[in-house]
Amino acid sequence: MRKNLNVIAAYSIMMVLILLVGIFQSWNIALSIFNLCLISAVMTMGANIQWGYAGLINFGIMGYTALGGLAAVIISVDPVQEAWRAGGFDILMCLWLIIVMVLVIRFILKNFEKSKLRTYSIAALIIAAIIIIRVTAEPGIEKIEAVNPATTGFLGGFGLPIIFSWIVGALFAGGLAFIVGKVALGLRADYLAIATLLISEIIIAIIKHEDWLTRGVKNVIGLKRPAPYEVNLQTTDWFINLVEKFKSSKLDLITDLSERQAALNQFVIEGSSIFVKLCYSGLFLVVVIILLILTQKALYSPWGRMMRAIRDNEEAANAMGKNVVKQHLLIFILGSAIVGIAGAMLVTQDGLFTPGSYRPMRYTFLIWVMVIVGGSGNNFGAILGGFVVWFLWIEAAPISMFLINFFTASIPETNAIKAHLIESVPYFRFLLMGLGLLFIMRYRPKGILPEKIEIK
Amino acid sequence: MDLINAIILLLNYIFIPGLTYGSQLALGAIFVTLIYGILRFANFATGDMMSFGTMMTILFTWYFQSLGISLGVLPTALIALPFGILFMILYMLTIDKFVFKYYRAQKSPPVQFAMVSIGVMFVTQAVVRIIIGPGDRRFFDGEKFIIKAREFKEMTGLNEGLALKSTQVLTIFVTIILVSLLFWFLNKTKTGKSMKAYSDNEDLALLSGIDPKKIVLVTWVIAGILATIGGALYGLDKSFKPFTYFNNMLPIFAAAIVGGIGNPFGAFLGGYVIAFSEILLTYAYKKFFIYILPESMEPEGLVQLLSTDYKFAVSFSILVIVLLYRPSGIFKGKVL
Numbered sequence: 001m002r003k004n005l006n007v008i009a010a011y012s013i014m015m016v017l018i019l020l021v022g023i024f025q026s027w028n029i030a031l032s033i034f035n036l037c038l039i040s041a042v043m044t045m046g047a048n049i050q051w052g053y054a055g056l057i058n059f060g061i062m063g064y065t066a067l068g069g070l071a072a073v074i075i076s077v078d079p080v081q082e083a084w085r086a087g088g089f090d091i092l093m094c095l096w097l098i099i100v101m102v103l104v105i106r107f108i109l110k111n112f113e114k115s116k117l118r119t120y121s122i123a124a125l126i127i128a129a130i131i132i133i134r135v136t137a138e139p140g141i142e143k144i145e146a147v148n149p150a151t152t153g154f155l156g157g158f159g160l161p162i163i164f165s166w167i168v169g170a171l172f173a174g175g176l177a178f179i180v181g182k183v184a185l186g187l188r189a190d191y192l193a194i195a196t197l198l199i200s201e202i203i204i205a206i207i208k209h210e211d212w213l214t215r216g217v218k219n220v221i222g223l224k225r226p227a228p229y230e231v232n233l234q235t236t237d238w239f240i241n242l243v244e245k246f247k248s249s250k251l252d253l254i255t256d257l258s259e260r261q262a263a264l265n266q267f268v269i270e271g272s273s274i275f276v277k278l279c280y281s282g283l284f285l286v287v288v289i290i291l292l293i294l295t296q297k298a299l300y301s302p303w304g305r306m307m308r309a310i311r312d313n314e315e316a317a318n319a320m321g322k323n324v325v326k327q328h329l330l331i332f333i334l335g336s337a338i339v340g341i342a343g344a345m346l347v348t349q350d351g352l353f354t355p356g357s358y359r360p361m362r363y364t365f366l367i368w369v370m371v372i373v374g375g376s377g378n379n380f381g382a383i384l385g386g387f388v389v390w391f392l393w394i395e396a397a398p399i400s401m402f403l404i405n406f407f408t409a410s411i412p413e414t415n416a417i418k419a420h421l422i423e424s425v426p427y428f429r430f431l432l433m434g435l436g437l438l439f440i441m442r443y444r445p446k447g448i449l450p451e452k453i454e455i456k
Numbered sequence: 457m458d459l460i461n462a463i464i465l466l467l468n469y470i471f472i473p474g475l476t477y478g479s480q481l482a483l484g485a486i487f488v489t490l491i492y493g494i495l496r497f498a499n500f501a502t503g504d505m506m507s508f509g510t511m512m513t514i515l516f517t518w519y520f521q522s523l524g525i526s527l528g529v530l531p532t533a534l535i536a537l538p539f540g541i542l543f544m545i546l547y548m549l550t551i552d553k554f555v556f557k558y559y560r561a562q563k564s565p566p567v568q569f570a571m572v573s574i575g576v577m578f579v580t581q582a583v584v585r586i587i588i589g590p591g592d593r594r595f596f597d598g599e600k601f602i603i604k605a606r607e608f609k610e611m612t613g614l615n616e617g618l619a620l621k622s623t624q625v626l627t628i629f630v631t632i633i634l635v636s637l638l639f640w641f642l643n644k645t646k647t648g649k650s651m652k653a654y655s656d657n658e659d660l661a662l663l664s665g666i667d668p669k670k671i672v673l674v675t676w677v678i679a680g681i682l683a684t685i686g687g688a689l690y691g692l693d694k695s696f697k698p699f700t701y702f703n704n705m706l707p708i709f710a711a712a713i714v715g716g717i718g719n720p721f722g723a724f725l726g727g728y729v730i731a732f733s734e735i736l737l738t739y740a741y742k743k744f745f746i747y748i749l750p751e752s753m754e755p756e757g758l759v760q761l762l763s764t765d766y767k768f769a770v771s772f773s774i775l776v777i778v779l780l781y782r783p784s785g786i787f788k789g790k791v792l
Contacts, residue, residue, distance in 0.1 A: 057567060183780055189567045190498040194709050195779050198772035201706060209765040361581075361702070365574055372571060427585035434578025438555060441572055 007380050007449060014387045021395070028270070031277035033394050038284035039345050040386035044370045045291055045379060046338030052377030052451065053304065054331040055311035057193040060180065062363035063200030064336045066207050066355065067176055068169030068343020070214060073157055073353045075165035076224045080156035083147040087212070090140025091155065094133050101129040144212040154215045162224045165344045166287070173340025174333045176203070181332040185325070197360065208355045220353040227279035233272040240264070243271040280349050287345065288383065291338060295379045307331060308377075366393065369437045375447025384449055389433065396429035457614070462747035464616040468605075470739055474732045476624045476693060479631035482727025483686030484708035486638065486720045487679050493655040493718035494675045495556065497569030502683075503705030504580035507698050508547055509684030510691045511588045513540030514595045521597070529599040529622070531692055540688060545680035551576055552676055560672075577702075584698050593696040596623065623693040634685060635724055638678065642720065647674055655718065706768065707734070710775040716785025725787060730771045738764045 018037075022030030043061060050056045105122055112118050145153045184195045207214050214220070233239045244251065247267045254260040298304050310317040310324055318324050347353050366389065374385015392399075404425070408418045440447065484506060491499045499505075516536035526532050555576060559569055602625055605617025642648040647670070654661040654671045662668060687701065694700075707730050715726025740758040749755075762770060778785065 057570075183776070187779060187783065189565075190570055191713070191779060191783065193567075193570060194498060194713065195776055198706060198710065198775055202769045202772050202776075205766055205769040209763065365577070368571070368574065369578075421586075424586045424589065427582050427590070429582075430578045430585065431582035434575045434580075434582060437575035437578065438572065441568070441575065442555075442558060445568075 007384075010384055010449060011380075014384065014391070017391060025398075027274050028277070031274060031281060033391060035277060035280050035284060035349060036394075037387040037390045038281065038288050039342050039349065040367070040370060040390045041288055041383040042284075042291060042342035042345065042386075043339050043367045044374060044382040044386040045288075045295055046335045046342065047367050047371045048335075048374075048376055048379060048382035049295060049338065050331060050335035051371055052382065053299070053307045053311065054328060055189075056185070056328060056332055056335075057189050058196050058332065058335065059193045059360075059364050059368070060196035060200035060203075060336075061339050061367050062358050062360050063196075063203035064173040064176065064339040065343035065346065065363050066200075066204055066358045067172045068165075068340035068345075069347040069353050069358075070207060071169035071172045071340070072162055072165040072223065072344045072347035073214060073220050075157055075160050075168050076162035077157035077220065078159040080147065080152045080154065083144045083152060083155050083212075086147055087140030087142075087144035088155065090137055091144070091212070094137045094140075097129065097133050097136065101125070141212045149218075152215075153218070154212050154220075161226065162344075162348050163226050163283075165348070166341050169340040169344030170337040171340075173343070174337035177333045177336030178329070180336075181329045185328050185332060197364065200360070200364065204355065204358050207358075214353070214355055217356045219355070221351070223347065223351045223353065225351060226283060226348065227276050230269075230272040230276055233275060234268050239272065239275070240268055243268050246271070284345060284349075287341065291341075292379055292383065299379065366433065369433050371447075373436060373440050373447060375449040375451060377451030378447070378449050381447050381449030381451070385447065388448070389436075392432055392436070393429055396432045397425050400428035400432075401425050458747045461614055461616045462744050464614060464618050465744055465747065468616065468618050470732075470735050472620065472624055474728070474735045476627045477735070478728035478731030479627050480686055480690045480693070480727075481704075481708055481711045481731055482724045483631060483634065483682050483689070484704065485711035485715060485723035485727045486635070487682040487686065488708055488712040489715070489717055489720055489723040490675055490679055490682070492712070493720075494651060494671060495560070495569075497566045497573060498709070500570060500573045500705070501577040501580055502708060503702045504577050504584065504698070505544070505548065505679075506683045506687035506690075506704070507584050507696070507701035508580055509540050509544035509680065510687035510696050510701070511584050512543040513537055513684060513688045514588065514593060514691070514696060516540060517595045527598065531596050531598045531623075531626075533595055533688055533692055537685065537688055541681050541684045544684040545677050548676045548680050548683075549673070552672065581698065581702065588698075590698055593691075595696065596692050598622065621693070623689070627689045627693055630685060630689060634682070638682075638720065641678075651675065703768075707731075707771045710771045713775055714778050714785055716787040719785065719787055722785055722787030726785070729786070730774065733774055734767050734770050737761045737770050738767050 018030050018034055021033060043065065046064075047058065047061060050058045105125065108118060108122060108125075144155060147153055180196065180199055184192060184199070187195055208216050210216065211218065244264060247264075251260055251263060251267075254263055306317070306322055307327065309320075310322060310327055314324055370385040370389040371382055372385070373389055374383065375381025401422070404418070404421050408415070408421070411418050413419070444450075484502060487506075488499060488502050491497065491502075513533055513536045516539040517531075517533045520526070520532050520535055525535065527534055555572055556569070559572060599622055601619060602622050603618060603620040605619040608618045609615070642652060650661065650666045651671055651674065653664070654666055654668065658668075661671075690701075690704070708727075711726035711730045712723045713726070714729055715722030715724065717723075738760065740760040742755055742757070742759050745753075745755050745759055
């Protein structure tokens with residue numbers, strides 16, 4: 001118990017902060033911060049597995065998040081029958097061609113000696129295949145995108161409950177990580193960082209511009225929800241009764257019957273959105289707890305010990321007969337898959353998929369700040385990092401607004417500098433994040449909750 | 457005649473824009489490579505440092521404009537540049553003193569430097585956005601075109617016009633001067649040679665009495681000059697927007713690595729490799745083929761290898777391929 005005092009203290013402070021937001025701003029804001037904190041926590045756990053356990057730099061978090069989001073779309077949206085009839089055949093044909101191409105390349109790689117001729121012929125094969133695929137796909141894609149472009153214009157998905165996408169998102173991200181890991185993991189640390197960053201940009205470019213699959217920048221809106229809709233809740237009897245019970249003390253103060261009804265309605269509307277957010281919180285919390293248990297178990301297992309050995313001294317681990325390449329690939333896939341879950345969760349919560357919103361600042365570098373600030377190698381630290389950094393990211397604007405007003409209280413409102421500062425309040429969050437990261441790296445390089453390994 | 461038209465077409469839409477964009481990338485790439493070669497880390501704050509330098513230049517441009525100073529046909533930004541460079545260098549040295557110096561003394565691994573540079577990136581981004589805002593800014597003044605497309609058509613009687621923007625000429629011109637000066641400095645002067653030695657083998661350089669503090673100082677000064685001029689030229693040619701500058705970091709990295717990181721000449725060429733491959737692969741060649749092919753063979757589609765949406769993806773793919781097959785870059789890096 002005493003050993004974990006700092007963990008408990010840190011988490012309690014975090015919870016109190018969120019409760020304070022609930023009391024002083026609104027419970028709605030507090031819950032949306034809490035939900036996004038949970039999602040961020042899942043992302044940081046993924047990044048922490050890669051960086052903290054194995055020392056692999058993955059600056060491609062954005063790409064895996066987006067793939068998770070894509071999974072949510074593909075799983076939950078109903079199939080667009082018309083689009084399938086118009087161009088489905090061409091697309092399936094292309095898919096088949098890609099599989100053939102991969103198989104042929106594998107065949108060549110297996111059966112021929114490494115030589116210049118082999119490299120060039122593979123390159124030629126890939127270029128030829130790309131041209132053939134483009135020619136086959138073009139008419140199909142045009143037809144699909146022409147089907148009712150204002151609302152669909154894409155193939156749609158499978159029409160399954162969106163919850164499944166959390167698993168599929170993990171599979172998608174893991175699959176991509178397998179490919180990326182196969183080609184890029186041999187690179188030195190900083191090259192790996194740049195390569196993963198650029199690969200994630202390529203993924204985003206594809207998701208943004210392949211309208212037949214994702215609707216691109218036209219966005220997919222109105223995804224199915226695992227939680228009830230506010231509008232339905234507001235007309236459900238048990239929910240109204242529940243709100244009445246909760247707010248009875250306030251409602252009893254109002255004597256006038258019609259006024260009381262109006263107040264109740266107001267409470268029901270507020271309550272419904274809080275209730276929906278609570279449903280999401282519950283779901284997310286379950287995911288976070290399951291992942292936390294799994295990652296903790298892994299950390300203390302022989303496998304976790306091996307990973308740390310590889311991280312701390314690759315050559316020694318290699319000499320001891322551990323397959324470093326294979327383990328790196330495995331952990332790269334696992335971490336990315338977790339990030340994929342988070343991506344699917346994020347889209348589930350928002351109910352919409354906006355490829356244009358995936359930017360490296362928000363989805364890669366911010367997550368890294370969370371991992372470093374929280375404490376790499378320590379799962380509790382990583383989760384805490386997700387909470388703290390996301391909380392500050394959201395609350396930075398109000399805090400800096402308050403500070404500006406506090407320090408410039410004597411200056412009149414019309415002062416140009418003051419007006420300019422107030423106008424640029426949203427950008428203080430970058431300053432806060434940057435300074436936070438720099439200070440933590442300088443004075444507490446292991447993060448708020450440092451890695452602590454006990455040998456039992 | 458058709459052949460000349462086709463050549464003019466390519467000149468107008470591929471060659472001149474490619475050369476301009478390549479020059480802008482090249483300056484940034486040399487900046488990245490210098491930092492990597494001498495201070496030994498991948499600087500993720502590259503794009504934002506360039507935007508800081510450009511911002512200072514813009515602020516001075518506005519100041520001079522308000523005083524009524526101008527260069528006539530040339531943009532006022534040229535007088536503002538030295539001041540922008542000065543502030544950029546001051547900013548870089550401040551950051552180096554308060555942030556990077558500590559890790560250099562600790563002999564931290566490059567990964568930690570990269571993480572720290574992400575912190576610097578956040579801070580710089582905030583500073584730029586707080587001072588000048590996130591919006592799009594144009595600060596070009598003076599004569600916009602050297603040759604206008606219409607004038608060119610009237611002059612030569614060709615179907616295709618050749619437009620030559622003054623910013624394009626300025627960019628190429630300034631880049632050539634700057635890069636030649638830089639290579640002269642690195643190869644001929646004592647300080648430049650000691651920088652090369654330091655990059656090549658730090659311990660040996662220290663043993664032979666090279667002052668590391670001086671090397672670091674000179675590196676940041678050169679970096680500041682390159683970053684500000686590269687950023688300002690990009691801003692003059694297109695426009696200044698902090699987010700674009702952050703994004704430009706990626707092709708700049710690509711150029712530096714493709715050219716062989718740590719090798720300034722490679723970075724210089726890498727800039728053009730990236731720029732031309734981006735433009736060549738995403739240009740629609742329909743009109744070109746209409747000119748050179750007989751009428752019966754005219755192409756139906758746009759004859760475009762990739763849609764322009766994939767412009768960035770092209771350079772990144774090149775980078776990934778180079779990283780996989782020739783991690784030291786096309787021109788062999790890691791020696792300054």
